[in-house]
Amino acid sequence: MRENLKRFVWGLVLALACVFPQGVFASIDTIAVDVGISVFKTTPIGIVPFEERPGIDWIEERPHQILTRDANLSGRFDVVASEKFNLALFSRSKAKHYMTGKVEPTADGRLAVDCYLYVSQSKTLLLGERYTVPQKELRRAMHAFFDKVIYQLWGERGVASTRIAYVSKIDGVKQVVVSDYDGFHRSQITRDSTISMMPVWTRGNKGLVYVNFKTNRPRLYTKNFGRPEKPLFEQFDQTYSPAVNPVNGELLFSSSKDGKTDLYLGNMETGKARKFAYLKSNQTSPAWSPYATEVLFTSDRGGGPQIFVMGKDGSDLRRVTFMGRYNERASWSPEGDRIAYTSMDNGKMNIYTCALDGSDIVQLTNNAGNNEHPSWSPDGKLIAFSSNRSGTYQIYIMRKDGSNVTRITQAGENTSPTWSWFYEENKPQPKEGSK
Amino acid sequence: MKNIVKIALISSAACLALVACAKKQQPQTDPAADTAPAAAAGQEAAPAMTQAQADSLAAEQARLEAERLEAERARLEALINQIMSEDVYFDFDRSELTEKAKELLAQVGELLLKEKRFTITIEGHTDARGTEDYNFTLGAKRAMKVKEFLAAYGIENSRMESVSYGKEAPKAQGETEEAYSQNRRANFRVNIKQ
Numbered sequence: 296m297r298e299n300l301k302r303f304v305w306g307l308v309l310a311l312a313c314v315f316p317q318g319v320f321a322s323i324d325t326i327a328v329d330v331g332i333s334v335f336k337t338t339p340i341g342i343v344p345f346e347e348r349p350g351i352d353w354i355e356e357r358p359h360q361i362l363t364r365d366a367n368l369s370g371r372f373d374v375v376a377s378e379k380f381n382l383a384l385f386s387r388s389k390a391k392h393y394m395t396g397k398v399e400p401t402a403d404g405r406l407a408v409d410c411y412l413y414v415s416q417s418k419t420l421l422l423g424e425r426y427t428v429p430q431k432e433l434r435r436a437m438h439a440f441f442d443k444v445i446y447q448l449w450g451e452r453g454v455a456s457t458r459i460a461y462v463s464k465i466d467g468v469k470q471v472v473v474s475d476y477d478g479f480h481r482s483q484i485t486r487d488s489t490i491s492m493m494p495v496w497t498r499g500n501k502g503l504v505y506v507n508f509k510t511n512r513p514r515l516y517t518k519n520f521g522r523p524e525k526p527l528f529e530q531f532d533q534t535y536s537p538a539v540n541p542v543n544g545e546l547l548f549s550s551s552k553d554g555k556t557d558l559y560l561g562n563m564e565t566g567k568a569r570k571f572a573y574l575k576s577n578q579t580s581p582a583w584s585p586y587a588t589e590v591l592f593t594s595d596r597g598g599g600p601q602i603f604v605m606g607k608d609g610s611d612l613r614r615v616t617f618m619g620r621y622n623e624r625a626s627w628s629p630e631g632d633r634i635a636y637t638s639m640d641n642g643k644m645n646i647y648t649c650a651l652d653g654s655d656i657v658q659l660t661n662n663a664g665n666n667e668h669p670s671w672s673p674d675g676k677l678i679a680f681s682s683n684r685s686g687t688y689q690i691y692i693m694r695k696d697g698s699n700v701t702r703i704t705q706a707g708e709n710t711s712p713t714w715s716w717f718y719e720e721n722k723p724q725p726k727e728g729s730k
Numbered sequence: 731m732k733n734i735v736k737i738a739l740i741s742s743a744a745c746l747a748l749v750a751c752a753k754k755q756q757p758q759t760d761p762a763a764d765t766a767p768a769a770a771a772g773q774e775a776a777p778a779m780t781q782a783q784a785d786s787l788a789a790e791q792a793r794l795e796a797e798r799l800e801a802e803r804a805r806l807e808a809l810i811n812q813i814m815s816e817d818v819y820f821d822f823d824r825s826e827l828t829e830k831a832k833e834l835l836a837q838v839g840e841l842l843l844k845e846k847r848f849t850i851t852i853e854g855h856t857d858a859r860g861t862e863d864y865n866f867t868l869g870a871k872r873a874m875k876v877k878e879f880l881a882a883y884g885i886e887n888s889r890m891e892s893v894s895y896g897k898e899a900p901k902a903q904g905e906t907e908e909a910y911s912q913n914r915r916a917n918f919r920v921n922i923k924q
Binding site (some may be wrong): 363492493508511512513532533535536549551553554555556577579580593595596599600616621623624637639642644667668711 | 823893899
């Protein structure tokens, strides 16, 4: 109750705060606005610019700038920036650790980057890594180091080396694109004259499943990166809303036939699929629980869309959302305890989370255009979504409590972000002692 | 997109008309063939004149035939355009047909009853609000309501196909109620059975 009151008061404060600085949303590539009360336990961490040997012609951000952005985005750290090692500052700010390094040009024009994680008090080296890369790959090298830092300090995997698939309007046509989680290294995946949309990642991040309209109807296709596209489940009329089973890779999807929409469960290799649930209502937007034991979906049995959950075998069907008339497209947090979904009120879309029994509803976005399509980061700390708060639809990342909203796309129109899984090949190996 | 469809339809209508023309030319050439021997038997004095007359007659017939084809093509095109412009509108998040929608659909039904060669694709659309996923199901429901109405009107199900475009193919741009109401619709694409 007190929690609710607190939230309400904060809501008021924020509603007021949101009224004036429209410019905040337009500011590019910076932490834009805090919404909601932060429930994050963030750890202060010092970041010191890398020592630089002369002869580097910088075209990219410097290593410490990339690390600073990663730390700010991660939802795990507060950055204590300092031009050089400053024990007084780090102690005062409770930054028990700091990151820094050295960078020098190599004879063949690449960069040799040494990255270090130190204990502030004792200057003990906890982690040291060397990357020798062309400058355009520096960002990814720093992401890799940053994820190692998270593993070292938290014992968990970070998301700096993950990617996001989304839909981008290119020459007026929606195409599926993929970028690093921070919006850099974007590459176009589909090149059709017809709409492509609803991308989701196949297991192991080998490729995507998405919808294309080349047969004048929504139909699912899959494409492994660098391979040709393959149509899926052609025995069905109109297919969309793909959801990849995180355990065995099977695909749940919606198919509409004669005005009725049902969920189907199919194997992408064999092309076989069966009806998932025999319900009178229409069902769409399926989402798997982290271990694929249960499924969230939207049903219109009450007239408008509401979120339901049931077991993988169709058992134990129950309704999750009761507030409001339009609750849609739920996704399950990787930690399993909450769902994120989109709700429409007065024609505006906003993102909420709630517990699996529908209690403890938290509104994450408010008073900033439409906010849609929440997608959890694989570590469950962050949510990517699309919003037209700046005038056009762009992709944003926020912490799971709605704070620290950061825009990661800048131009055109970008929607429907879907976060990749962890990259298994990037899994940090536990180290024996420090290097 | 719509233009391409339109051009395709017009050209297919033209093809059809040509086929029809090819069939009907047979009886029309007969009188011409008859007049030639008659002229040869009766007046050998002016074969050139007869030939010229026959030529002009044939030309005249070809002109009339072209005009008839053009008229038929124009008529089909007008019908197709009429059907394609008969958009049926819906209320927000609803798929029930309004009274106005039923009136429009009755007109479309009449046309389809007369023109048996027409088959249609019914496209269901939604406005820009809401999720892509749910709007596909909503568009599917709308297209189905239209199909059901026309089926009740006597149009064979085999001549109708329904498809949902969700919110992906808006007719009007913008975030106003006016644009939204234009986009909550079902419309038709017409094909001609060969």
